[in-house]
Amino acid sequence: MAAAAPPMPRGAPAGEPTYGDVNRDIIKTLAPPGKRWFLGMAIVLSGLAFGAFCWALQLRAGIGVTNYMPPIFWGTYITTFVFWVGIAHSGTLISAILFLFRSGWRSAVYRASEAMTVFAVMTAGLFPVLHLGRAWFAYWVFPYPNVRGLWANFKSPLVWDVFAISTYLTVSATFLFMGLIPDIAAVRDQATGWRRRVYGILSFGWRNSDREWHHFMRMYLFLAALSTPLVLSVHSVVSWDFAMGIVPGWHATIFAPYFVAGAIFSGCGMVITILVPLRKLFQLERYLRVRHFENLAKLCLLTSMIVSYAYITEYFVAWYSGNPIERASFYNRAFGGYWWASWIMITCNAFVPQLLWFKKIRTSIPTLFVISLFINIGMWFERFVIIVTSLSHEFEPWQWTSAYRPNWIELGILLGSFCWFSMWFLLFVKFFPSVAISEVKEALPPPGREHGRGGH
């Protein structure tokens, strides 16, 4: 390891780091965890344990332990499922699509967001199982040869969902791991003892040769190209869980793009929510620049506008269709028993992000952090509104209700899902570089040259 660098000043980082700085600063994040990490892990694990406890109760007694009330057959769980799937999307967007578009600014943030993608999909994947009446038979939705001679119903959007989510998990995990290989090698080079062996295996014996880099970049490009349509398709398929139903408020052609935009919006919000504390705790201010956050904020603003446009379109179409039942559903959405959910959604997703028009706000990290929290809340409520509010006011007035509220079991599992996600993230930041070492270096002037200015 190189000689100790002068302590990094707090606040705005000054000057470009060198390759050595990059290695040191980023690998430093893998240093043995301190008290704060353990404290965080303890909190996260207890939350997870509570969630598991709630699920155990539910498995034992039945879905009755939740507060679901017909006709609201889907509630917190599917809301949270879609929320996490949505979160997963910006990761791939940032790593794959922005890669293809050669947006240099992505390199600082893409690793964290890619990890976020994988963990969010892992979290999301729990919910379709968790909400089942008979979770222990969840495997029946997979088409696999069995002695019962039974087969999955490929007409059901839920089966499409199974494929969408499992494909997405596979591809995003592969993509994440692929991108990690050169960095793992860098970690290996600095590690000792058994860690060196483990990282050595994980790096596939990466030797940093030209040939390897050549193959690596090809492969990366291929995977990026493969992932890109998934960004669009996965959430489109998730949206069809709803759009293929005939429920007023669900049955709309706008759903696929609307959901994709919402997913990216929520994902960018979540990236900000995660990166701000990460940057602070690991003193990565030199790598995670305000510029990066500003770009994320712009992306939020863009997707917020798309989402807001979708909201307006939904209402417009409901009105324009002339269909009284559709109209009633949307009137109920805004002014019915769940008006508060709709207005939380609109405030958080359409109004609050408008602040991002101001550069001052875009470049203020604390403000961005707060806005990102609003976005997270707003996007959870968006799914709540779509699912619960639509179901509460369908065709049959005799079966209307607006009494459903999540109870402690549902909230416990919701909490558990956040803790599950955070647990993986906490483990990740301690075992793998959460900023891409090689790509950050790429963006820096190569060593031996004068800083910047095109060199000799």
Add this chain to the structure above:
Amino acid sequence: MRRRRFLQVAGVAGAGVAAGCGTGTPDHLLPYLVPSDDLVPGIPTWYASTCRECPAGCGILVKAREGRAIKVEGNPHHPVNRGRLCARGQAALQGLYDPDRVTQPRKREGNVWKPITWDDAETEIATALGAAASAGADRVAFVTGAESGTLDRFYDVFLGAFRSTRRLRYEAFAFEPLREASRLTFGLATVPRYDFASARYVLSFGADFLETWLSPTEFGRGFASTHGYRDGRMAKFVAVEPRRGMTGFNADEWVAPKPGTEGMLALGIASSLMRQGKARVAGVDADRLRAILARFDPGTVAEATEVEEAVIERLAREFGDAQPSLAVAGGVAHQHRAATQTAVAVNLLNYIAGNVGRTVRFLSSSPWERVSRYADMRSLVAAMNEGGVDVALVHGTNPAFTLPATAGFVEAFAKVRLKVAFASHPDETAELADLVLPDHTPLEQWGDIEPIAGVRSLVQPVMMPVHDTKQTADVLLSVAQKAGKSVAPAGVATARDLLAAGRPERDFDRLLQAGGEFAEAAPRAVRLTTDFARLGWALPAFDGPADGLVLLAVPHVGLYDGRGANKGWLQELPDPTTKITWQTWVEVHPETATRLGVRSGDLVTVSAGERQVEAVVCVFPGVRRDVVAMPIGQGHTAYGRLARGRGASPLALFAADATDPSGALAFCQTRVTLTRTGGRRPLATTEGSPRQHDRGIARAVAFTAIAAGHAPEEEHEALTESERTAIDSAEASQRRRAELGRYGEDNPKWEMAIDLSRCTGCSACVAACYAENNIPVVGESQVVRSREMAWIRIERFYDGFAGGENDLPTGTDFEVRQIPMLCQQCANAPCEPVCPVYAAYHTPDGLNGQIYNRCVGTRYCANNCPYKVRYFNWWDYGHPASDEYAFPGTLSWLLNPDVTVRTKGVMEKCTFCVQRIRFAQNDARVRGATLRDGDVTPACAQTCPADAITFGDAHDPNSRVSRKKLDERGYHVFQQLNTKPGITYLRRVIRSGEA
């Protein structure tokens, strides 16, 4: 040892092992050790008997499988109900298998119950009876419910043997004013036969004849046949009552006079009838009546009753023109202090309109003649108080609950030296007794009753007794023997012997198979007497503050007088009026609620002076502004786990001495005040929105339009232009590939037609469905969460009044639209494609199948069902080890073995009783016959008293259902969704306005 003997022993030993040795009493794996030769497992045996859930006496057929009764259905040959049954009758099984039953004789020692042997108990009673008889006459009291026939006579003989005539046939609803009015007007203290079926115009003064009044199943059938629209004809029905209940919901018009003035209104109508020259009386009668009625000119009556003069004139005209018509008095109109006057007025109205002898007929007798009067009960209470009763025997009735506390029954009963309750349930009266002798439930008993003169309807056991119980008459025979008294002819040792009365066995068996002897009695001619002239015509007084609200205590359609309160099916049966389950509510008019500042779900104290009860407010447009109504039936302090401590009884508010001229207790006697307690209790209602928001779910058409030959106008045009286009193109594209919704011409296509013009909303179908399909009862807390599991529900919408889409009606001019909603078995079902595992699929005969053990519980099907008729197992209702097990103890015996008991986490729904379809198909196959129209009937259609449901094969163009589908009134719910439902509804026809 012979082979058969060996098997018997092996069977007992095996059963003992299976039950866990050492319990003392071996359980029976099968009720028969040696099954009779004609018992084929899987093939039901049917026993004819008589329903004893209320005094109406409907004939029933009980289906027993492998020796256990699993379903009650009406006896098609029985003159009372002709194969139909109400919800209470369907629930008789839950009384039989109630886990709270008294299972063995017990004796009170101090405050604890000790088991006692039958022999000891009988000896103790015999001794006490002997002592009482030697102490003097009338020192033994025997209180039963309404009884008639052989055993009733035997009870009198038995009592006579112990020198007593203190025999009471006590009923909470004894219809005394009707009997008294008949005596005063026609000289016969009886209840006439009312023939709804031939009436062309029905005017009901409060009578809830489709719910609890006299014989609701019989009347429901008759009413539906005359009021149901058919070939341009239907009767008109006007309900005159301060509260519009389920019966009133079926009315074409609701007239709401001030409470207590119903009789006056009847006289006003009668008077108007005379003056319009439509009276069918002449001579002396006419003159006398004219003189009496002169005082009741429409002006005076209108002022007193708050019913417009024009309405009175019009009702009189319509009533006189329709021939024959029928006026009936009952319910809340015949509970106040002038109930007899009301009944007399209605009798006069019938007489003047010429209905007596046509729709109102007097037979030689009526079982109601013998039912005790309230005054008899009061004198018994007085006698007990004075120590004049040494032994009191109570059988099949529960006066400690159904009498108001102020009647002092409980205190007086305590003074009786030996109190014996022959009770199948530990009810309030049994709790007070010294000896409780477990009685057979009616499904285990022998007996015969006479519901109508000329009809002897037999009661026979349909299975071996569930517990160590004995029939009361058997116990009494044995007691008499022990006391050395002769109460029966020689050789008679059991109730069955009494019934058979020396008939040859084969004769008696034939009688049992038929369910009894059904002869028709000739009506008696009656003449108007003058006795009624002595009645005072003052309006009834109500206790309480003048600005209070008159309290109407309403018999509950499910719980009756409270006897249904420990039956889950009846507790969970939504009250047809308010749709509330499990609770005691108080109905308040919307404007009164605003004035009082209460909302639905607020807990209030209902106070009549010192006496108070607590109830939940239900804002309900079917009561006048100046009244509130509460159901009778809850508020038990004993009786079983479901009944005890649940709700409150309005009887607790009553003064025992408020009676009408017939001596009947006035249930409608006081004004009350409502005070908020500050608490809230969410209403356990199944109602979502009470308005149908112009969605054309329960549709109606005006009689004037349809009778004039106009097709029912689409008053709810549910299809928009864009929807129509979308459907057309969708159908066109799908047709190219296959005929949408047709699954093989060779198979039947099961469909249903429901005539809303006949459906009364009585909810018998709901109870029948619970019985047939093993539907779990979920309890109040789950109904609050809309998690009730009833596969068929009766939706009730208010319609036809001016007001916003979210408003409740405030006037009387609203229509009530009721519609049974069950799985529509869509040919193009939204539930099927969304199931990821094919649990929801389409059968070749057009049903939406649901494979329970394939279901993983995604619930997408339920979300996608526009009719919301799929029900999810939120808890493990079907597993005996579960906390929520819905069939604890012996209740599991009533499970239909042909229907899967569902486990937690699966979706379930109406199957059109697929097990009945398959049974009939297999049966036909075995017989080598083809299935004929009518061979398959789902449980709901089978029991429907109104015969509103038709079921059959729609591929057969001659089937009844195919023909009904073509009816001009037919429509599909949510047709715009192109689901191609298998249920065709026929619009209700409303004959409002001038008829």
